[in-house]
Amino acid sequence: MNRLFVVTTVAGLILAAIAGCIGEEKSQEDTTDEEPGFLGGFSNTAVFAGDYRMEESSYVSGRVLQDGLYEMLPGEVVYLKSEQLDGTDIQIGIIKPNVPQGVKIPVIADAGPYFTPMPDNKVFQERIGRWAENFVPHGHAFALIPIRGSANSGGGSDLCGPQEAADLNQAVTWLGQQEWCNGNVGMIGKSYDGSTPWEVAATGNPHLKTIVPISGISDMFTLLFKNGTESRAPVVFHTLYYLYGFANNNPDNGRSAKNTAEGIADVSFPVGATMSVYSTLTGERDPLGYWAARNYRPDLEKNYKGSILLVHGLQDWNVDPHNAYPWINTLEDKGLAVKHMLGQWGHHHPDSMEIEGTEHMRWDWQEILLHWFDYWLKGNESVDLGPRAQVEDSSGRWRNEETWPPKDTASVTFYLTVDGKLSTDPSGDSGEASMSILGSSESPVFISEPIDNGLRFAGSPAINLTVTPQMSGGQITALLYSTADGSSMQRVGCGQVDLGFNGGEKRQLVIPGQEMQVTLMLQPLDVVIAPGSCLVLKFTQNGYEDHLNLAPLPVTLAIGGNCSRITLDTFERQDDVFFTPPE
Structure with a gap:
């Protein structure tokens, strides 16, 4: 939407x-x-x-x-x-x-x-x-x-x-x-x-x-904001639905003059637009209950x-x-x-x-x-x-x-290494990498060895990061890819987090120079990595699709050892559960 x-x-x-x-x-x-x-x-x-x-x-x-x-x-x-x-x-x-x-x-x-x-x-x-x-x-x-x-x-x-x-x-x-x-x-x-x-x-x-x-949406706030990041230009979102209400339903196409006037004069739009500005600036739900009234969960x-x-x-x-x-x-x-x-x-x-x-x-x-x-x-x-x-x-x-995500999964963890690898071995030297605020070409990228037997995983993979903000904030975007040849890549996962909203909807204090632990959840996915292909994990300060980055502040990522890692819920399936839909 x-x-x-x-x-x-x-x-x-x-x-x-x-x-x-x-x-x-x-x-x-x-x-x-x-x-x-x-x-x-x-x-x-x-x-x-x-x-x-x-x-x-x-x-x-x-x-x-x-x-x-x-x-x-x-x-x-x-x-x-x-x-x-x-x-x-x-x-x-x-x-x-x-x-x-x-x-x-x-x-x-x-x-x-x-x-x-x-x-x-x-x-x-x-x-x-x-x-x-x-x-x-x-x-x-x-x-x-x-x-x-x-x-x-x-x-x-x-x-x-x-x-x-x-x-x-x-x-x-x-x-x-x-x-x-x-x-x-x-x-x-x-x-x-x-x-x-x-x-x-x-x-x-x-x-x-x-x-x-x-x-569909059962909580409007989760559509427009996630982990402190703004994902749908909520002020524009409110404006478009308000305009749609009377500009496209008016007496010219059968709407009564009374109902048209009611739509134009309604106060819900300015209230919603105001609360959207508040949440865009703070990342939080408004204190007056506008978003709470639209959370049906x-x-x-x-x-x-x-x-x-x-x-x-x-x-x-x-x-x-x-x-x-x-x-x-x-x-x-x-x-x-x-x-x-x-x-x-x-x-x-x-x-x-x-x-x-x-x-x-x-x-x-x-x-x-x-x-x-x-x-x-x-x-x-x-x-x-x-x-x-x-x-x-x-x-x-x-x-x-039987359900989704599957429950019969086994966790597989890949650790981010100083030589740009995704390794299942947490040992190795420690180091750091800088999150670029200029573009993806300078962003940290980590690639696994070819996965001989392939890999199947589903759900919302968790990326646990150790980071040090250089200023009083920052946002991190993670993009997960699969590649068979190291050049052409298929994106299979993505996610974003604001450092001030690590693990909740209330802004937390971000102290420049102080190391912190961050959990970034990727969007729900169901992925197959073909035998011989590699996983590629890229971090950036840029957004993706409509997920904007309003705080591209410098962040340092700790790598090596157990500092930063991605965990996948993997599983296997026999051929008898697969089927071909009508063509």
Whole structure:
């Protein structure tokens, strides 16, 4: 969800895709008084076999294997009066299947800022086409819920704030209580739309049985800042969402004049922009609670009882994987049913044609979703959910896992030596290297010997460094590469830390000339180093992607012996866990 993503969204370049469908639907009793719980259902089925390609379709992404039984009814638009103090409009668009009278159906909802105002009940929109055409014929209603400040919902952009969450919680409750609904609601979406499911889940809404967050955010601060480093130009970030709210949703395209005026006058933007300036300058959460109100993790851990199908691209630099891991494992350890889908793609849906190289696409993604929604929203326990985790490693091979990161790992440590090596032997002379503030060409680089049998590792590697700041601060960026020939290199990991935030969110005193221990965590990854290849670890004062370095102050790195090292969680897998997705 970086500036490029928002700008392209504002420009209207939103790709959606798909059509298609699968078997007969049954009426389900209202189960809202029951906790969803984990019913079973996971298996070793890697791929639900079938032909996922469509010869004639305006959509170019995945599809379900079989057509559904029901036609889609014309869309309808309803307005709720927000229970917040402003009492503004909450717009909801609904597409339902034409089921027999008396058959109750669940609802799948997408909530976010990117919908158009839906004048004249024009609910069907390209960006939700893949889901409506796949799931509605199979007996699921599909709902669009524009957040406040977007489409024809009133108010202004609250940027994942408490007013927005309260509106969405109210909308989900309303959907679950309709006489045609079986009481069960699921939420799905990517990026911002992948963050709103976390907001409602944090309330413990009894109607919300499952969520499918795709590159979503459960704590806004962790998107914009990490280890004291600023990663998303937060002031610009707030500004773009504010501008999007009224510049692209106005009376010219169906938004009411009243709601347009509310969006322009809303005070959330200046407050958010001010708190962003504060945090950019300090690296800390604000003292007034703006960021705390957008951190849904404590309430999620306490309140949510539903299931989670978590999707993230391991090459996503818009919403880095650390926004999901390792925190999601906390919910898993609490007993929630969690399924992981992790591919070597960027900020995309698993079946998006925008993925860099279609060999990474999952054409069966819609079928996986249909199984998931039938199980959790219809209570159909006969449905096969497939494995708990599917992950694509850096070599492009997919495998099944019990969870992710794997738990059956063994630590392998490489030590930084004075002669520029990554060695598994901590002995040797001691020395130091300077972190360049001028460019990567003068940065310390360390390379391993060829790894004869190759290496497989996953999770968030820890780099433990002994450093001496020359001034009262500094930031360090680490880049991990694989190379087969010593010249061409593939980046497999990256991370950044501010010396003042070593191990926490509160700034610590950095004393010039005083040696200190620093832990730098790389972004979550799943990597294979080919036999005979080498690992390369480079340090710099520069940033990477949108991760800026606002404190390029000179730092000296201690090397040799046990001074500085990188630890990898390695593991092995037999061939029977690997599989080839549909092509």
